[in-house]
Structure formats: structure tokens, C-alpha cells
Amino acid sequence: MSEDREHRTPPKGPEGKEPSVTAAERPKPVSKPAAASGAAVKPAPPKKAPPPPDPRVEAAKAKAEEIRKFIDQQLSTEAVVETGAAHIHPMLLIRKEDWVAVVELLKRSDAYQLNYLECMAGTDYPNYIEVVVYLQSTELGHFICLKTRTDREQAEIPSLCAVHPGANWEEREIYDLLGVTFTGHPDLRRIMLDDDFKGHPLRKDYSAWEA
Amino acid sequence: MSLIDEKDQVRTEEMLLNLGPQHPSTHGVLRLLVKINGETITDVEPVIGYLHRGTEKLAEDLQYTQIIPYTDRLDYLAAMLNNYALCHTIEQAMDLEVPERAEYLRVIVMEMQRVASHLMFIGAYLLDLGAMSPFLYVFADREQIVQLFNEICGARLTYNYMRVGGVKWDAPPGWLEKVADFVQYLKQKFHMYDELITGNEIFLARTRGIGRFDTETALAYGLSGINLRSTGYPWDLRRKKPYSIYDRFDFDIPVGQNGDCFDRYYLHLLEIKESLRIVEQALKSIPSSGPVLGKVPKMIRVPAGEYYSGIEGARGELGFYIVSEGKDKPYRLKIRKPSFINLQLLPELLRGQSIANVIAILGAVDIVLGEVDA
Amino acid sequence: MSGPLIAFYVISLCILGCAVLMLSFRKVIYMALAIGGVFVGCAAIYLLLGAEFVGVAQILIYAGAITILMMFAIMLTNHEATEPPFQWNARNVASAVGCILLGILILLVIRSTPWPQPDTSVDVNGGNSNPVAIGMALFKQYAIPFELVSLLLIVALVGAVILAQHRKEDE
């Protein structure tokens, strides 16, 4: 792992707080300085004067707000932690407990019909692990990004397999490479690496030499 | 009344057949653990990862331009499309303008690549089904495409041709004419494939109604590309979420009717036709000169944020998800690998089938292990 | 010593050898192979006797079809199973004694039977070739028994199919 990586300081966004773990509890690898989030909302480059906001981003944010209202109506008001835009697509950060319920709601709802799991990815941030799904409505054309976060030490997220069977291998891959346990997954085993492999390579503090 | 004791049933041994990782028809290093009872499959478990190179991890230590050659090795039968998918995502993130001529060149090579990849599928599929000659015929045709690519970028398989903001090289003199000649040539050749393969009774008997699934299943499993379209669902990103300059071309999205292996084969053939149409149109309207690389910063830095965009690859939706901190290297790069996702459905498709159908079904799912394992 | 006589002894030795091997092998697949050898040997004896048609039919049906069927059965079942090693017990002793007595009896019968001397001057086939003679016998002289046997076989075949069908429905 390069030194550069170890000491990088990602731009701090207002949303950079880890929802379920306080700063005191979070793990601190010795070589890793406290670093904040991966900046889910695209912030303007800090150097220059802020350019006029991109209308696409504004529209995405508005739509995310709209979806949040819908979810609040149907589920609890706490399901959506925050909204924003992932580049030009609406983004909603979902509470871990409501993860499956929200995805299912959006899949079944007539208004959105987000029936197609287009992409699923996990990312290791300094304070938490984020799982992101891009959902597509093949009929209505909606395309949104949903996220949820979990603690790095006890990474655990409910599995989406029951809602989107296609999430099966993606979740196995995230489990394999990032060490997130998907509760309720029918067959959670390593998929890319050997069964007796130690560690999770896509974590930022993974070192091939320590394993 | 039966004369035979009910308990005294025929008991055959359940056998575990280990198909691969070194098996001629698993298209690489796929391993299938097949449980068979007699000739009927009771369960299948695909074991992958033999070709896992950790592309996503490697990318975290590479500058954006350095990642492009790594994408060549994903779906090594369609490297141009992989190149483009990455460059496209970065361009989207940076809001970069790509020069006209570069866009046209990109579309030409991408569609030629799709043709090459689909030809390869047809050959390999027929070889799986026991017909040897089509494999050699498609290789002869694919060779011409590979030669054309060799002329434009100096490589036969791992092209590394696309750049963020354009392409590396302009077409050498006379290249576009050669492409035009090739398109005409392949259009004629097309009938031969159609007559040699599509009308063959044995081929029909082996693929019609085999490995069927419906649109709902396909969408639930996140299938894309020809696998999804074979169920009759016209989901093609070139139309549904137009990227590059695809909105300027007139082409159809062929869809299947039954979602069986035959449809998947035939769609490959029809898509070759459509790709040739696109290439023809692009050749007509390509600007005769101009820059092929847009104005891009010396060091490519994607603004902080996260980006996802997918393109219609040869095997389905090929997407790149990038998390950036605004540096010259991505914080996280995730590849949406169509083969990987399409392969998930395989156990469902194979359960209850005869062992003899394994090859026909697996072949039609059309995977490339370089991409599955990434 | 003429060729046929030498051939007869060699073939007989082969048959006996195969038969003994069949009894002494411990693996079923070897037994099936040995019995195949016995069948082929018998066919050779038939050929030696000038019964070409019977000899070839013997190979076609016994060595070809029946042995293969046995092998199929063996391969489809658990082929690791071997017989337990041989032990002398009351039953085995009794059967051995019975076999020896039976052998002596048969030998005595054979010795006391006045066999007709082979007469090379008479052509048993009546001037026809071997299969023609058999055809003549089957379809002229023994036409009714032949048809009856065919009928019996058909009934057996249909019965077997019905039995198999029954079980399929029960399942």
C-alpha cells in the first residue's frame, strides 16, 4: 500500500458523520489519520469560486427529496438519513435497519417500480463501510442511487437477495473483498478468493504482508 | 396393484461431476460442480475466481489513464468496449467534450468490436455444439477486424486505444475505406452463416426451447445484453440511455421471442447486422479531419464525488462506478461486469436439465472468464 | 493331427479357463468379462462344427448384447462391492459334493450313450448353405413351434413394458 494512500485526507463533507458509530468508538489504524467521508454529494472544487450549480444535480437533489417524502409516508420517518445527488442521479442514504424494506418498497411501488438492480458496490471509508446500489426502473426510467452504511468492525447489512435475486453474487463479492456480512443471505461464502483466505483486500487497511 | 414393492425403487448413484476449471467448453477457467442423477442435473454450483486479478484493488493505486490497459483484460474479446466504458465514466464525471471525429472513430471501433465479439460467440457456441467449421470461418472474419484494429492502434487483442477525451490515434490513411470494404464483405458472408447454421435441423433441435427463462426472471437477476433481450425485452442502453453519439444512428434492437438458446444465438447474428449498419452510417458521416483528442488536463483528476455510468457492452451492461476524492487516482473503482451477473442465473437454468444440455445452455449465456473473475 | 482338432483343444481350454476364472474372480466386472470369453469360445466351437450361423448368432446375442447388458448393470451399480472371501461351511461342502456327483453322473451318461458317428459323406444342410438350411428348418419344418415361441417372447416383452409402466405411475 502506498504511503500516499495512507495519509490522504479526503474532502470533508457535512454528511461525513458515521451514523451508527461515534467518533470515539471507531477504529483507528495507527498509520491512518482520521479521515472523513467519501463525499457523497459532489461538492464544488474548493479552489475556485463556486461555479453555477449544475441543473442536473439540482434536479437530482429535488427528486431525491421527493422520494424521501414518499418513503417517509410509506415507512418510518427515520428510514432515510439524508438525501443528495450522486453525480447527476438522486441519492438517498438509508438507515441500515430499513435497507431491505426501502428497496422492496421502491421495487413494488407503482410510482417508481425500481425493478432492476443495475450496480451494487461496497466502499471502505475510514469510519464506515458503505454499500451502494443503483436501481433502475426499466419501465418508468427512474435511476437512483441508494446507500447504507455499517460499522467497519462488525460490518453487517441485511441482504437484498430476497428482493433482488441478482444481488446474490454481488453481496458475496462484497463479503469476500470487503468483509461485510449480509444477514439473511442464502449462501454467504467467499466467491473470488480461496475459502481460507485471510483478510479482505478491498479494505483500505489491508496489507498482503500482514495476512 | 403393482407387482413390485413400492420401496424397491430404482436407486441410481448420485454423481458429482467436476466440470472444469480445465474443460474445453467452459470458455476459460470456470468450474462447475454438477450433481447428476443418471443424466439429470440435480444441482450446479459455479466456482469462479480462478482468474481473479484484483483489478478493482489495483486500480486504486493507478492513475486514471493507467487503468485503461487493465480494462483490456476484463472481457478480452471486447477490449474496445471496456476501454470506452471507463473513459466514458471519467468523461461524464469531468464533463469533458470529446471531438466529433473521435466520437465517430470510437463508435466505429466499438461496433466493429461488437461484431468481432459476436462472431466469436457464434463460432465458439457452434464448436461447443460439435460443429467445428463455423469456428474456423468466424476466425477468418474476425481476423480481418483484428487486423484493422492492429492498424489503428498497434495491438490485436489488448488495444488500449481509448483515451479520456478521445482516442489515441487517428485512423491511418485508407483505413476507413478498408472498414467500408470489410462491412460489405461481411454483409455478404452473413447469408452464409445464416444458411449454414440457422437452418440446421440438428442445431435447432439442440437449442430450441432449451434454457428458457422469462423477462421477469431476467430482470430480477439483473441480466442484461442479449440474455435480457432474448426474452423479448428491448433493453439496449444505446437506445435507453443514449451515450456517445448513438442517438444519431438508425438501427434496430432485435429481440427474441422465447428466451431460449436459439434466440440468444440468433440475436448475436442479428446484432452483427445492426452493428454493421451503424458502422456504415458512421463511415458516411464521419468528419474528414479534426482532432481526435479533446482538451484534457495533463493530469486527469476526477472531481470528488461518485459516478456510475454503464454502456451496452458485447455481453450486457458494462458499467464503472468510481468514487473519487478529487485526486489523480480513484478512491474506489467498481466494475459492473455483465458476464459475472449473467452467470448467476446458470444454476437456475441447469437444474432439472439433462447433462447433455449443460454445454448448450452455458455456451449461450456467453461469458468471458476474464470479466467474470476480474 | 488336423487343424480343427488342435483348434478344438485350444478353444476348449480357453472356455474352461474362462469359466474357472469367472468363478474365481472377486470383481464382478471381471466375471462379466470372463463369461463373455466363455460365450465367444462357444461360438468358436460352433464355427468349428460348421454351424456358422449359430456361432455368429451366439456372438451377436450372447457376447454382444447380453454381456454388455450385464456390464451396464454392473457399471450403474456400486462396483466397489466385492464378495466376501471364501469359507468352508456346511452349505459349501454340500454343494461341492453335489457338484462332483452331478459331474460323475453326466460323465457316465455321456460315456454310455451311443453317439452317432460323424459321416462326412452326408451333407446335413441338404446342399444348402448354412443359414438357408436353418431358415428351411425354422420356417417349414418347425414353423408352428417357432411362431409359438415368438408369441411367448412378445408376451414377455409386453409384460415387461407394462410392469415398468406401472411402477412409473406409482412413483
Next chain:
Amino acid sequence: MWDWRSQPLTVPSVIAMLIGAVVILLLALGVVTYTIYVQRRILGWMQLRIGPNRVGPLGLFQTIADVLKLLIKEDVVPAKADRALFMLAPIIAFVPSFTVMAVIPFSAHNVFTANLGIGVLFYLALSAITIHGVMLAGWASNNKYALIGGMRSAAQMLSYEIPLGLSLVGVVLMAGSLNLNDIVLAQQHAGLWNVIPQILGFIVFLIASTAELNRTPFDLPEAESELVAGYHVEYTGFRFAFFMLTEYMYLFAMAGLCATLFLGGWSGPLLPGWLWFAIKVFLYIFFQFWLQATLPRFRVDQLMTFSWKVLLPLALVNLVLTGVVKAIW
């Protein structure tokens, strides 16, 4: 007619028999060698490539080089294999394939041909023994692909032996003899090759013989895309060569049978008999290679269905038709 049973067993007669056998063996080996060469050249031509052209003029010595290579290769017997059967199987498979050559009338003077009264049946019976070798090879290798390949072969060859046999009965009825020489003579006498009056039987024969030879589109037993190589997957070197030899020996024998039964054997105008025979044999072999270059492979259950539900009834219809025509005439 020379009959070995009535001959005294003298040294010259034994030597004569041995020489005859060796000559046929060499002839068959030569034919097989160049059949393989021709196959590769024809396939190369049909598949837009060149084929062997390096060893010797026009690559004529390619097969010889291949065989030499096989001979000096290491002879591997898998550790878990049943050693005795593993070694025995190629022999069981090969010996009958050579033995059937005894009844094929190569030329008008039937130099090396046993004038057997039941030639047709002899061929069918002996070729059935080869199945033992194939099956045992599959079983003894202790390899699942080999086992499945062996079993498939056996099932296939047994199933297709029936339509094959029945398709021959029509010809036998026409000639009134099972003797292959008589069948040729009968065709010569009638002035008409059996392929015309027995066209239905000929078609059934052509298909069933292709299946019997395990050739495309019936090459299931060695379907390389499914079973890797089928029953001989564990065999190397000389033992593997035996299986290859068996396969091509049968191709030659089947071509000879086809020429004899349906194409008038060695009879034909102008050219000498052996040349006519060679031409007809080559036609059949070329047809097989043509199929190989053209068709994909059947599925195993389709193969069985085809034999029992299509070929067998067709063969029976042909038999009845022939019988009726023969009775009326």
C-alpha cells in the same frame, strides 16, 4: 472354394495364412494412415485452412510421424485405474476391427477374403465385441468422463446396431445370401446396384453406420466439448493409438461394407475391380468427412430417440417392402 477346415495343418498352409493376414493388416494400416491424412486435408480445405503440409512432400508422412510420436510417448496408466482391464481394453477393441477385414471382398479375385457364408452377420457380430473394449476402457480408467463416454458409446452402438442390421436384411433378401461375394455377384448379375432398389435401406444404413462409427453428428461418445475426449481420455501413447486405429479401421471396414452391399462392390466397367472398390470406399469416407465439417452434434437423448423412433420403423418398412416386392416378382 478353399476351406481351411478341410485342409491338413501343414507348415506351408499355416505360413500362407499368416502371410495373408499380415498383408491385409499392412494394407489396412496403410489405408488408415492415409485416411487420416486425407481427412485432415479435406477438413482443412473445407475449413479454409491448409492442413498438414510439413512432413514429407505435401505432408504425406504426417500421420507416420504422428504414429511414431505416439509410439515413443510415455505410457501412462492412472494410479487409480484398474490396471489389468485398462491394458486389456484397447486390445479387445482393436482385434475385432481387424478381424472384420477378413470378410470384406476387396477385389474380384477375393484374394484375402474369407468366403464366409454369413459374411454380413459376421461383421455385425464382431463389431459388437468392440463395444466391450470401449466400455471397459471407460470403466477401467476410473474417470467420470471416460465412464460416461464409455457408457454412451455402448448404448449408442447397441441402439444403432439394430437399424443397421435391419437395413442390411433388405439387401440380403435381394441377393438371397448372406455371403458378401454372393451379394456382389447378385448385383453384377442384376446389372443394378442395390443403392437404387434399396434406396430406403441405403439411407438407413448410411445414418446408422455413421452412428455406429461414432462420427459426426453422432460423435457423442467423444464429444470433446462435453466429455473432453470420452472413453479414451486417460489413454496415452500406444494404447491411445490402438483406439484411433480401431476407429479408422472400422471406418474403412464400414466403407467396404457399404460399397459391397449397396454400390456393387468391386464390380464396374473398364477399371480393375480393386480400383472400383477403392473409389467406392473413398466416396463413403469422403462423405463421412464432409458430414464432419458440416454438422453439429446430436444430444444424447435425441440420438436414442432418432434410432428407435425413426430409423427402426424405416428399416422395418424397407424390409416389408422388399419382402412384398420379392414375393410378387
